[in-house]
C-alpha cells in the first residue's frame with residue numbers, strides 16, 4: 001500500500017495541481033495509515049422522490065420490500081417514511097481503521113423531514129472522527145447550503161444531477177461551505193449541457209444499474225461531454241456503470257472504446273481506497 005506522502009504526490013500529478021493549489025484539508029488528512037475500508041452508516045431512513053433521478057430509487061425498493069416503510073416515497077407520505085435513528089448516530093466510533101463512510105445510502109440527510117438539530121448531531125460525530133472521510137450525497141443541496149452549519153473538513157459533500165433539468169443543484173452545491181464537493185451524474189438519463197464545475201473536486205458519471213425492462217440508457221456522448229468539462233476544470237473524473245448492453249447500447253463500438261480510453265478512476269482519495277464496491281457513493285438511490 002502506498003503511504004500518504006505518495007498519495008499526495010500521485011493525486012497532484014493526477015489532477016495536474018501544484019502544491020499551492022492542492023487543498024489544505026487534504027493535507028490535514030495525513031495519517032500513518034491509508035484508507036483501507038469503506039462503510040455505510042444509516043442515521044436516517046426513508047425519503048421522498050424529488051425528480052426523475054428518483055424514479056428507480058433502489059432505497060425505496062429495498063425499504064418497501066423489507067417492510068421498513070409502508071407507503072410510496074412521495075411527499076404525501078414523507079412525514080411517515082422519513083425516520084431518524086439516534087441509536088445509529090455513534091456507529092462510526094466503532095470503526096477502528098481509517099474508513100470512507102457513505103452517510104445515508106437509504107435516505108437523504110438534507111430531506112426537510114430531518115430536523116436541523118439531528119443533522120448537527122451527525123456532524124458532531126463526523127467532527128469527532130477526523131480519521132474517517134464521510135461522503136454525503138443529496139438531491140437537496142439548497143437546504144445544505146442554507147443551514148448554518150460548520151462543515152468538518154472530513155466531509156465530502158455531493159449532489160446528484162441526472163440531466164439538464166436539475167443542473168441548478170451544482171450551483172447550490174457550490175454555495176455549500178464543504179471542503180470537498182462532488183457531483184454524482186448518476187443515473188445519467190439525459191445530457192447535462194455546459195455546467196459550471198468551478199469549486200467542484202470530483203465528478204462521478206454512470207448509467208442506471210437496473211434490469212433491462214426499467215433501465216433508462218445512458219448515451220455515452222453525455223458522459224464524454226462531462227468528461228471534457230472535467231478535464232477543462234481539473235475536476236477528478238470517475239465513471240461507474242456504463243449501461244450499454246449488447247443490443248441496447250446507445251453508443252457505437254468505436255464510441256464505447258473511446259469512452260473506455262477516456263475513463264479514469266480518479267477521485268480525491270482513490271489511492272487510499274481498497275477499490276471495493278463502496279468506494280464511491282451510489283447515486284441512483
Ligand code: SF4
Pocket residue numbers: 047048049050051053054057058059060073106107108139284285
Ligand atoms: S433517489 Fe435519493 S432523493 Fe430520490 S427518493 Fe431515493 S433516496 Fe430520496
